[in-house]
Amino acid sequence: MAFDWEDHKSYMTVKRQKLQDQLEDVEGDGKIFSGVTIYVNGYTKPDADTLKEIICKHGGGYSYALTSRVSHVIATNLPTAKIKALSINSSKVCHPDWILDSVNAGSLLPTEKYELYSVSSKSQRKISFSPTAKKEAGPEDPPTKKDRSFVDEFYSHSRLHHLSTWASELKEFTSKNLPRAKRKFSMLSSGESLRRFGVKGVVHLDLDSFFVSVGLRDRPGLHGQPVAVTHARNKEGEADTTEVVGVSLHQSMSDVASCSYEARDFGIRNGMSVGEAINLCPSLTFIPYEFEKYHAVSQTLYETVITYSHLVEPVSCDEVFIEFSDYVTSWEELGDIVKSLRSEIEEKTGCKVSAGFSHNLLLARLATRKAKPNGQFHLSEEEVEGYLKETPVASLPGIGRKMKEELSKMGVSNCGELREVSLPKLREVFGPKTGYTLYCFARGIDNRDLTTKKERKSISVEINYGMRFEQISEAESLLTQLSEELQSRALDTGVLGSSISLKLKIRQKTAPQETKKYLGHGRCDNISRSQQLHIPTNDSGDISRVAISLLKQLSPNPSDIRGMGIALNKLSSSVKGSPVKGGKMADIRTLMTSSPGKRSPASKRSLGSVLKSERGGEEGASVSVMREERVEYQNTAAGDGCTSFESAMLDLPPASQLDQSVLLALPSDLQEEVFDSYSKRQDKERVTLEPVSTEPSLANPLFPPSLSSLSNGNPERFLNETRTHIKAWVALYPAGPKERDSTIFIQFLISLIDLNALEIVSLSLKCFHRVVQSITNEKWREAYARVVAVIQDEVLMRYNGHLSIPP
DNA sequence: ATCCTCCCCTAC
DNA sequence: TAAGGTAGGGGAGGAT
Structure with missing residues (x-):
């Protein structure tokens, strides 16, 4: 699974050496690249200068900009095959190995095997269907085109991501450990404590320039100097840096994440670009991020703080409120405790802490301003x-x-x-x-009280950096990655969401294609759209299907997308760490027995000028029809008591007991459908490679569903179950269905539409149709027709398309 | 009035 | 190169 970078490195070294030899041999007589002009995008190995040298030496051209004379774009390792910093019309995007190998071969090789975004490279991307079937990636896999996850790569370097992650982590840590932490002091009786005056004693603790403090702790030589933490770096004081950065730091757009107080004296501020900072202070020293260390320090901070009071409100990894009302009798006493708390933290972490304290949260926080650096202040x-x-x-x-x-x-x-x-x-x-x-x-x-625990209301994933797409399918592919990330976080947090929303950053019409900051998002409009679910989920398949459907509704121009995010809202809790799959049937039961949620009509919002196309206006008619329909079945759902369809669901035997005989008892054409749908499901790659709809504003009505969230990811079993319910239902009421059962069935199908599982909806209807036919009862036919009508309308409303279902 | 969706703003 | 995330509060404006 892990890519062997060491091997790769030596592979590259050998390659470069060979190349060097070639260069010496050829020396001018090579015309390998005549007619070829390259543009090098991003970081490449070998770097752009080397490539330029090579290409020129062999009769090719080199361009500093992506102009029309560029025939080939060269890029390495753009983190995933989905991310392109390029808007290319006709030029090919190739790996630098194409150049190296061509030189080695002494002739221009076909680009085919080196194109970064070709179908073949995409199809390597697999979503492992069975967890046991380990990576099929053979050893002969070309090491040069490893599709490393862009998402992981980005997050591992993102300070803001770390900040957010730690904050949530520490919130959880606090609410979990605060009640049972051992305290240094015991609470005073209410007659003695500060509280007796009806006064609160609130302390606001804040680590001084957090990242820099941690960095300086292990670099005593830099104490008292202007220092800043950033990705862009020079070699100062660092044992591990060997190279001088190619681009001058003066024009670096990299952010200053944190700077020392000495640096602030020069006017440097957090968030400034390195270029600006170095202009203000040419002697500024840059040190790298050390995320692990920051993490450890904040962990220690919180472990310490919770031993001081039972009232602790986490703010962030370097900031926290503590209430001492019940532990001290005077402000002087509080001052002493704050002093010892500060020195304990400094001793344990090596970082200076400032503290403000006063009689409410606001004033404590404001007091900290005056306390900094490395002091305390009572307001x-x-x-x-x-x-x-x-x-x-x-x-x-x-x-x-x-x-x-x-x-x-x-x-x-x-x-x-x-x-x-x-x-x-x-x-x-x-x-x-x-x-x-x-x-x-x-x-x-x-008057706010300090809050020791707050319930999480949403969980989300977003990236607004490095997004450059050419095809909408690339954006969809990234959404899939984001969905996986979101699933994993939801699993860790133990939550399910009943609402999924997609957020997009879209380049403003007047904003330039090339952003000032390298691969930044530039000036953008933000747009978002959400979808309510009838079944709460944390399954990445569900999430990505909905997200992609929302993307289609927003139908942005792919090359204008500068950022994307997915959020799970309306949370409920699940068992931590256990995947939804096991519990999914229970969810379906809940769905089948709960009253239908309020649903919004397909409102016509203006999506502004960022949208390529608006949906057709004729859809308005079906919306109102849909609404009447909805009202009707909501009203009829009012009765209570267990109906047959419902009870069929509730009495469902454990899935494991549904044997083959059930399936085999079905008409053979239905069996085929079941298996067809299953095998289609396995060829997920093929599905993702399907050409994008020529109508970007419409979702594909038969978008392939992922069944992983239903019936333990076992689609044929799921269909069996559905069929069993229908049969039981129909058999119980030969004279016609109970109204409520129809309603429940409709709700159930609509929840599948929520998840974009249209194929399953269609198959379910086929099951229904078939069973009804065998009964030949007028009432049942009416019921069937009505269900079909409602579902068709629902699909029409959502997709402005149609669902193919049996007559 | 109250709710919902989308959006903006803020904080670290 | 560079790594502009994420959760929550609240407002505008429309639907109910």
């Missing part, structure tokens, strides 16, 4: 007024760039001035809630 009741007066509004929590700007238009820059603005005025400008908060905060009023 007392009496000082609040004066302190706030001079506090810039931007340091109030919740006021960022936009709000600061908005306030400044009103002539407000500090809290003193903010107080001059009336409550009605603030509400008018910022809305009722925000206005009120602003009004309170300007006066130091904050």
